Structures are given as structure tokens and as C-alpha cells.
Amino acid sequence: MNLKKSLLIIIVILLIDQLSKIYIKTHFVLGDSVEVFSWFKILFIENSGAAWGAKLSDFLPISEPTGKLVLTIFRLFAVAGIGYWLYDTIRKESSKTLILAVCLIFAGALGNIIDSVLYGIVFGDSYQQLATAFPDEPYGSLFYGKVVDMLYFPMVDTTWPAWIPYFGGSTFRFFEPVFxxxxxxxxxxxGILLVFNKKAFGKIDDEIPAEEVA
Incomplete structure (x- = not known):
């Protein structure tokens, strides 16, 4: 896969990601939801931390704003590192599987870092009101934006039977995260790297049919 195709994949993913986030941010109040199917909802939440809403301040003796800044800076370095990895895989003409996987990871990481770096100064607050773009009083500052999440798949939403020890009577929901x-x-x-590991990191010659080599 060449550079042009890789850039096209990244741009398409970024456009879909950012357009969906901007739409949700400007048309939904924080916490609003729309049921598409019984097992799929559009639910607007904002994530100021890492995966699953975790925050560095939950684990380290630092303030929440400091933890947020450290996390955003770490994400910037991570995106730069993934970008170099992508460049290197294309330069070395690695397998299409590997390049596709790195393209997806890079595009996703870049999509979320845009939120973290810029959304705090681009949008107003979404709490009990619709956010506006470029308001006089944005909800945050540079590097202190929140990631917009909206895809929610509560495919199973039930209650544990009362006879089950410890869990009995409590709520069970699958799939819980909003992303x-x-x-x-x-x-x-x-997932591609894990499932197709041998194909992704195999030699280029392995992808060329034997009759083409002869």
C-alpha cells in the first residue's frame, strides 16, 4: 500500500470521526440520548481522561488539571511515534495488512488528540445547553479539551437473578462503554495486528504468488 492510499484512509476516518463529533457536540446536550435500536443508542458523553474515563489523578498524587495536561502531552508524543511507525512501514514496503492496521491506529489516535488539544478552545460548554463553536467563553483551554463519545451498544441490559451470590439483584449491562x-x-x-499477526509482520515475498516469482 502506497502513501497516497494510506493518506486517503486516514483522511476519510478523520472526516467521519470529526464530523460525527462536531454534530453531536452542537446538536446534543451532555447526557442526551437517541435510541436507534433497542441494542444501539446515540449517547453524548465527554471523556476528559484516558480509556474508560480513567484519570492520572486517580493513580498519582497530582491534581486533575495537571494529570489532564500530562495525558494530552503523552498522547501527542504517542501520535508522533505512531506517525513515524506508519512512515517507516510504508518506506520499507511492509505488508498491506500491517500498513492498514497502522493507518487505522494513527487515524484514531489523531482523531482523539484533536479533541484533547483543540475542543476546549473551539466549543462552549455542553452542560444543560447546546454547545456553540468559537464562543466568547469556551469551556476550556488549549490542551484541556474533552473527547466526545457517542456510540453506545447496551446489547444486554438486565438484572442478575436474586439467587446469585453477591451479584443478585444488581444491574448487568453489556456492552457498557461509550466510544x-x-x-x-x-x-x-x-485487532488486525492480533488476529493477522503473521500476515502483518511476515515477509513481503509471502504475499506474492509463487507463479509471479518464477
Whole structure:
């Protein structure tokens, strides 16, 4: 896969990710939801931390704003590292499987870092009101934006039977996390690397039919 095709994949994912986030941010109040199917909802939440809403301040003796800044800076370095990895795989003409996976991971990471770096100064607050773009009083500042999530798949939403020890009577919901297109791209890319590991990291010659080599 060449550079042009790789860039096209990245641009398409970024456009879908950012357009969906901008639409949700400007048309939904924080916490609003729309049921598409019984097992799929559009639910607007914002994530100021890492995966699953975790925050560095939950684990380290630092303030929440400091933890947020450290996390955003770490994400910037991570995106730069993934970008170099993508460039290197294309330069070395690695397998199409590997390049596709890295493209997905890079596009997803870049999509979420845009939220973290810029959304705090681009949008107003979404709490009990619709956010506006480029308001006089944005909800945050540079590097202190929140990631917009909206895809929610509560495929199973029930209650544990009362006779089950410890869990009896409590709520059971699968799938609980709310995520976005960027998260999907990252997960798909990582999944490709795990499932098609040999094909991704195999030699280029392995992908060429024997009759073409002869």
C-alpha cells in the first residue's frame, strides 16, 4: 500500500470521526440520548481522561488539571511515534495488512488528540445547553479539551437473578462503554495486528504468488 492510499484512509476516518463529533457536540446536550435500536443508542458523553474515563489523578498524587495536561502531552508524543511507525512501514514496503492496521491506529489516535488539544478552545460548554463553536467563553483551554463519545451498544441490559451470590439483584449491562469512531479505528487496527499477526509482520515475498516469482 502506497502513501497516497494510506493518506486517503486516514483522511476519510478523520472526516467521519470529526464530523460525527462536531454534530453531536452542537446538536446534543451532555447526557442526551437517541435510541436507534433497542441494542444501539446515540449517547453524548465527554471523556476528559484516558480509556474508560480513567484519570492520572486517580493513580498519582497530582491534581486533575495537571494529570489532564500530562495525558494530552503523552498522547501527542504517542501520535508522533505512531506517525513515524506508519512512515517507516510504508518506506520499507511492509505488508498491506500491517500498513492498514497502522493507518487505522494513527487515524484514531489523531482523531482523539484533536479533541484533547483543540475542543476546549473551539466549543462552549455542553452542560444543560447546546454547545456553540468559537464562543466568547469556551469551556476550556488549549490542551484541556474533552473527547466526545457517542456510540453506545447496551446489547444486554438486565438484572442478575436474586439467587446469585453477591451479584443478585444488581444491574448487568453489556456492552457498557461509550466510544467514538476514532476508538473504533484504533480497536480495529489493534485487532488486525492480533488476529493477522503473521500476515502483518511476515515477509513481503509471502504475499506474492509463487507463479509471479518464477
Amino acid at each position: 467514538n469512531i476514532a476508538d473504533m479505528a484504533i480497536s480495529t487496527g489493534v
